[in-house]
Amino acid sequence: MYTAEEMMTVIASRELRDGEIVFVGIGLPNLACNLARATRAPRLVLIYESGAVGALPERLPVSIGDPSLVTGSLMATGMADIFQLFLQGGRIEVGFLGGAQIDRYGNINTTVVGEYATPKVRLPGSGGAAEIAIHARRTLIISRLSTRAFPAEVDFITSPGNRSRGRSRKEWGMPGAGPVKVITDRGVLVASEFDGEMELAALYPGMTVEDVTSRVGWPLRVRDDLETVSPPSREELRLLREVLDPSKLYLKGG
Amino acid sequence: MYTAEEMMTVIASRELRDGEIVFVGIGLPNLACNLARATRAPRLVLIYESGAVGALPERLPVSIGDPSLVTGSLMATGMADIFQLFLQGGRIEVGFLGGAQIDRYGNINTTVVGEYATPKVRLPGSGGAAEIAIHARRTLIISRLSTRAFPAEVDFITSPGNRSRGRSRKEWGMPGAGPVKVITDRGVLVASEFDGEMELAALYPGMTVEDVTSRVGWPLRVRDDLETVSPPSREELRLLREVLDPSKLYLKGG
Amino acid sequence: MRDANARYVHDGDTVVIEGFTHLICFAAGHEIIRQKRRELVLCRLTPDLIVDQLIAAGCARKLVFSWAGNPGVGALHAFRRAVETKTPPLEIEEYSHFGMVARFSAGAAHLPFWPLRDYQGTDIPSVNPSIRQVTCPFTGESLAAVPALNPDVTIVHAQRADMEGNTQIWGLLGVQKEAAFASRHVIVVVEELVDTSIVRADPNRTLIPGMIVDAVVVEPWGAHPSYAQGHYDRDNEFYVAWEKISRDSAALANYLDEFVLGVEDRAAYLALQPGLTTRLAATPRVCAGVSYGY
């Protein structure tokens, strides 16, 4: 058996191609990158917005600016370089994003639940997410499903998806392809090539279409060629449990 | 006795106050700074456009990017920092300039003699001189007098003086005070506080007003309180000849 | 620390304590709280625990920021209370990281604005009128623009500096250089005061030149609970503990009473936490030098 977190991490890791340059956040994306490196993408380059390029942390970093990300990295530079030269410069191939709310076009809210001036919940804000969403050549969203987390429209667009405020990415002049996939705990949503709306494209073993559609706040389109993804391999699980996160810092279970 | 170069170097060194931040070029300005440091301004900070800040060269640098400027300096940084943070950032107190042609307002030409498209003599161009002239809080011009070098109007304004193309520095919105003095081989011209025109303010010992005015291509105004500057002291000459430029790299004589 | 703060940090000032998870000068923040500064405009990409403490202590009128969370842990609850329930009220002005970096870059370069490709399709400009558009005079493209940020004072924590303030930092560099150059006054707080010859031996490591520095303060462990590469590790236990402390405003007040207001200085703060320096001291990992010969 395996947990939802393990499955999400494995699916995310399979999205990464060898040699790609990935803008990484802490948590599951970090673990997914490490798993990819230990399996099919040994030459993945990890970049952190804190300024560490080509990090090879010897411990699981507890924050995005963990000292272990710097020690032994290929380059440690200022944040102006990270945002101007690497991100705006078009050098980042994959960005990982998550958030409190994600809508049908992959717009993400990490700013406020409720009204901006009188929020029900004040969230941390953008950090680098707005510009990662705009500039990374493609982004992957990782989030557990729930109707609260997947409303038809987010309360606030922090990071633009495939269509925001009535305009497509092309109309906005955004360089990156936007969120191509949303990796959830029950299946994978993939952006439509026609209008950028997220569609259910693959289910995890044992999940039904309703398991997903009932947890999404809009009528979710289901692809005709709906797939079932293969479960984590024994080797993937071994690496995660015994090598990459033996103390269950990120993979807390559940 | 002493040479014109020695006198010019001594006069330039006397213009520098202790602790000032000076944007230095190679040649006499470099030597003037070293003399100032050895006498009345031990805490002078030398910055070179090449990226060396607080240089303490152990030999006379042969070019503005000499390795001896870096070894033992306080900071070695990229040129973007030098021009954006130090110069445009308003941190430079004194800049030294020179040129093939200098006019009555201290405009300098280091670009072409003759027409730009069909030059009689093609000179090197601006380098950092245009922005030094604009941003340094004050500039000092060093040049030997001759009617060719001091025309009423320069053929091309590379570095703006106190009044260029009909407008004052204030009208152009330039931050620095502009060229406050022109240190020549016969006397010192000082910018008028009223209109920025260079006026003969001091003569070197043994020189006459005509020695200067006959070598300037416009009717040079002479100040009522015309001074005679004191000659190089024995100590200044000893330092120049025995300590700072014993091999006469810059002080070739004449 | 006390004298430098008293001299350069005044009520109503725009104050920057920078450092992206690395080298956050808690020593300076605590001294601001002890000196009961009020109405400060605090600017930081990631307010981190230091700003949560300053907000709770009533020092802040306004926060300019891009990510207000407890890095790797969760939320900043004093910040949340201030925004959600106005206790105490706090004006906010928010950007993304790139926007804040750009504001410091403009301030450092003495430009009135900085252009960036950003904010298309986001709602951030709709709540922040300081994010505008500028037209490229060559292509006609419309780009985002943010205004220069020029603080009254920036406080930078660093591994080492000389007496003149020539400051060397390694590891994560954040936006400290830009913040320092953008600022009217700069206070440098160091783990180690070194002879100028140490700085001059490796001039490429100098991030901030002494000419822009107003005061140098020697305060070992001044960045705890954040970290200083080569000196000590991040105190993740404290970051995790802050989640609980900051959720409860009484617990937070008790924390400030005991560890900030109840101590005279950084040495007393450390003395209250025996074993801390042993637990977090870095294992040395010294790189080879390079030759500056010619």
Added chain:
Amino acid sequence: MRDANARYVHDGDTVVIEGFTHLICFAAGHEIIRQKRRELVLCRLTPDLIVDQLIAAGCARKLVFSWAGNPGVGALHAFRRAVETKTPPLEIEEYSHFGMVARFSAGAAHLPFWPLRDYQGTDIPSVNPSIRQVTCPFTGESLAAVPALNPDVTIVHAQRADMEGNTQIWGLLGVQKEAAFASRHVIVVVEELVDTSIVRADPNRTLIPGMIVDAVVVEPWGAHPSYAQGHYDRDNEFYVAWEKISRDSAALANYLDEFVLGVEDRAAYLALQPGLTTRLAATPRVCAGVSYGY
């Protein structure tokens, strides 16, 4: 060097060989001359002797620059002949240093322009229509603007890199980082190829990451007669000699025949000049390392 140039430098390309007096890759320039590339657009702040040689060899159609002299010595006479007597004709586009730095900065940041406070009162914009004005959307001020420069290929000489092109430079840093990031292709030429572990031991020294590098060439003494801090000094005698060589186009042609076209590669060039490496070898002056431990 031969293969990298053949692959990435083509007739008509916009080519940058940067390095401000330091680390100018003459090895690459000589190889361009040997491969008889034509119609190149050469961009460099200071054309230095390398561009004087490329102009004399007939490789250049256009020069984009900010200071065309022989640093510390005098003029570049092949450049002067080209401009003054059109032999061979050479199109020029000139800025000041700050303008060139800004063009590379814009190119590196993928911005169409870069704003700067410059060019008021000078005649430079009157002969260069690519210097325009941009209006600040906050203050209404008019600032100068220059367009991005995005070369086809940038060649950077460096002290060391690993096989992947992760490149470390110390001493003067010039605009190499900006030029490399602005470029479609990057060739790194190094004094020393090192294991990645050397790079990873001191990541703050990395100026150019391997991900933007297309080829790594090992060419010791490849920057002669310019210099490489820690490796060899500037060959000032040759800079002085160039004044005489370049004044006479026949002498210049002879120089190229003997030292560039007449040799197969850099090793042969050095073999022609016995005693050179002994005369210019740097005296080691190694700084202490810093700790990256935690």
